[in-house]
Every structure is written in C-alpha cells, then in structure tokens.
Amino acid sequence: MFDAPAPPLSPAATPARPRRTRRTAALRAFVRETTVTAGQLIHPLFIVEGQGIEKPIRTMPGHAQRSVDRLAAELDDLLALGIRSVLLFGIPRTKDDRGTGAWDPDGPVPRAIQAIKQRAPQLLVIADVCLCEYTAHGHCGIIHDHTGHVDNDETLPLLAKAAVCYAQAGADIVAPSAMMDRQVAAIRRGLDDEGLVDTPILSYAAKHASAFYGPFRDAAESPPAFGDRRAYQMDPANFREALEEVRLDVEEGADLLMVKPAGTALDIIRAVRERFPHPLVAYQVSGEYAMLKAAAEKGWLDEERAALESLLAIRRAGADQVITYYAKEAARWLSTQA
Ligand code: PBG
Numbered sequence: 324m325f326d327a328p329a330p331p332l333s334p335a336a337t338p339a340r341p342r343r344t345r346r347t348a349a350l351r352a353f354v355r356e357t358t359v360t361a362g363q364l365i366h367p368l369f370i371v372e373g374q375g376i377e378k379p380i381r382t383m384p385g386h387a388q389r390s391v392d393r394l395a396a397e398l399d400d401l402l403a404l405g406i407r408s409v410l411l412f413g414i415p416r417t418k419d420d421r422g423t424g425a426w427d428p429d430g431p432v433p434r435a436i437q438a439i440k441q442r443a444p445q446l447l448v449i450a451d452v453c454l455c456e457y458t459a460h461g462h463c464g465i466i467h468d469h470t471g472h473v474d475n476d477e478t479l480p481l482l483a484k485a486a487v488c489y490a491q492a493g494a495d496i497v498a499p500s501a502m503m504d505r506q507v508a509a510i511r512r513g514l515d516d517e518g519l520v521d522t523p524i525l526s527y528a529a530k531h532a533s534a535f536y537g538p539f540r541d542a543a544e545s546p547p548a549f550g551d552r553r554a555y556q557m558d559p560a561n562f563r564e565a566l567e568e569v570r571l572d573v574e575e576g577a578d579l580l581m582v583k584p585a586g587t588a589l590d591i592i593r594a595v596r597e598r599f600p601h602p603l604v605a606y607q608v609s610g611e612y613a614m615l616k617a618a619a620e621k622g623w624l625d626e627e628r629a630a631l632e633s634l635l636a637i638r639r640a641g642a643d644q645v646i647t648y649y650a651k652e653a654a655r656w657l658s659t660q661a
Pocket residue numbers: 451453455463500501535536537538539540552607608609610
C-alpha cells in the first residue's frame with residue numbers, strides 16, 4: 324500500500340506554534356526569507372553644469388546637486404559603503420523647447436559618466452533618459468501648444484539620441500523614463516544603428532503619474548510649467564494596464580524592467596516578478612523618502628527601522644534592485660547590524 328494517503332493529522336495533536344522560530348535572534352535570522360544588502364541599492368545622483376557646485380536639495384535632506392568636479396568624495400563614499408550602482412540625472416544650464424541639452428556630449432550626464440568611469444570604474448552607471456530636465460516647459464517630450472499634449476512619435480528620435488549619447492560616453496545601462504509609447508524600440512534601434520548593441524535598456528516600464536515625485540521635480544528642476552503628466556504616465560488606479568505596459572516593453576527589447584513608484588505599487592512589483600524572468604528594479608521615489616525623513620525629523624518614526632523595513636518590503640514584493648535616496652544611509656545601517 325505504497326500510495327495510501329497519509330492519515331490526516333488531528334489538529335489538536337499537532338498545534339501549530341509559529342512562534343517557535345521567533346524565539347531567539349539566531350532562529351529569526353535562520354528563517355529570514357528576505358534580505359537587503361548595499362549591493363542591491365542604486366544611488367541617484369543629480370549633476371549640474373559648472374564648477375565647484377554642491378547645492379543641497381531642500382526637499383531631500385542628505386542629497387545635493389553637484390557639478391562633475393565635486394563628485395569624487397561622493398563616489399569614494401559609495402564604494403566604501405559597498406554600493407555598486409548609480410542612476411544619473413542631469414540639470415543643464417540652459418533649457419529649450421526640444422530639450423537639445425539631453426544629447427549634448429559635453430552636457431552634465433556624459434561628463435559625469437566619464438568622470439565616474441575614471442575614478443570609480445567598478446561602479447555601474449545607469450543614465451536616466453528623459454527630456455523633462457532639458458525642456459523649458461518641463462514636459463518629457465515635444466509639445467506643440469499649451470495643452471501640454473506631448474507628441475509621442477516626434478519625441479522618440481530625441482530619446483534615442485539622448486540614449487546613444489550616454490551610451491557613447493560610457494553608460495553601462497540606459498533607462499528611459501519618459502513613458503512614450505514604443506520608446507524602448509526606438510532606443511534599441513538607435514543604439515544598434517550606432518553599433519551599441521551591447522548596451523542594455525532598463526525600461527521604466529510601469530510608471531504611475533504619482534504625487535510622490537514632488538520633491539524630485541525640485542531636485543531636477545523639472546516640474547511641468549503647465550499641465551501635468553497624466554496623458555503619458557499611467558493612472559495609479561491601473562494594475563492590468565501596468566502589466567500590459569511591461570509586456571510591450573519586453574516585446575520591444577527591454578533587458579531589465581522597472582516599476583515606479585515602489586511603495587505604492589508593491590502589488591505590481593509582485594505580479595511582474597511572477598510573470599517575467601527579467602531583472603526587476605523598483606524605484607523608491609523622492610516622496611517616499613521625504614515622508615520618512617519628515618516623520619523622522621519630527622521624532623514620529625524610528626528612521627532606521629522604518630527605512631529598512633520599507634526597503635525590505637520592496638525586496639519582498641520581488642524587486643532585485645531598489646533605487647533609493649536611502650542607499651548610503653541604509654548601507655551604513657546594514658553594516659552595523661548583526
Ligand atoms: C523623469 C523622472 C522623474 C523621476 C524619475 N525620472 C520625474 C517625473 O517623472 O516626473 C521621479 C523620481 C523621484 O521622484 O524620485 N521623467
């Protein structure tokens with residue numbers, strides 16, 4: 324009688340006692356399912372043109388806009404803390420209607436990439452690809468009038484030019500965040516045409532039109548001068564649409580995927596994790612950081628525990644890597660934990 328089913332256990336005879344594995348620190352560590360390490364955190368950097376600039380960002384304590392010549396100490400810090408990757412945003416001195424600064428080889432991002440590759444070649448450099456920091460109107464692409472409607476197809480070649488420019492400067496990964504339809508395909512073709520077949524694309528695949536980007540727009544000086552981004556970024560109400568956005572980007576050739584924001588889209592992170600094999604990045608955005616910072620400043624939250632718990636939750640949802648303004652602090656906290 325080999326395949327006779329095991330007799331049902333009487334619930335009374337085997338009371339479940341989940342607390343057994345929580346009794347000591349050693350047991351808790353032994354059964355811990357999720358970890359956060361410095362190597363899983365991506366540190367954002369804001370690069371300005373000019374020299375000798377290190378201007379703190381008011382809405383994001385601990386972060387600053389820096390000119391390329393002021394990056395060295397920051398890079399040394401990152402390496403010492405075990406952080407392995409950075410995400411670059413550029414703030415040009417002048418902006419125009421087409422965002423031409425986005426593909427200027429002497430612009431802040433290409434120059435920062437070269438400086439990083441020289442000083443810290445082991446750091447992985449991800450270049451954000453969007454026009455909103457470079458357009459005078461602050462929208463992520465070309466607009467023809469003050470309705471704020473972004474012309475999708477006219478924007479595509481410009482995003483491709485920016486991606487090519489950063490890849491040629493030495494970026495390890497380009498990360499389009501404009502939420503234009505077919506931007507991944509356009510960038511893939513642009514890179515391939517220039518022989519940059521080995522540059523991977525990390526697609527901001529599912530990006531909600533979120534209130535939590537507020538502090539970033541101060542940092543990157545990129546708020547839309549009029550209107551908002553709801554005609555190109557996704558409605559936070561939509562889950563199925565997020566999966567469809569991801570599927571399309573995969574079809575267009577995305578190598579890595581991103582969900583953004585992270586904390587308000589843990590369900591989407593989990594769903595993408597289960598449906599796609601691709602490396603998955605989640606972006607804990609500026610507003611998530613600012614909320615924790617502000618509560619901590621008031622003494623209302625234990626900042627270390629709350630920040631690490633939020634990063635853990637993003638990892639538990641299924642993200643491989645997390646872009647976070649807490650990268651440095653978290654790495655420091657983690658290095659002093661048992
Ligand atoms: C550029 C871009 C934004 C963020 C990352 N890339 C701003 C936006 O979409 O409005 C936000 C990041 C953050 O809030 O930390 N399009």
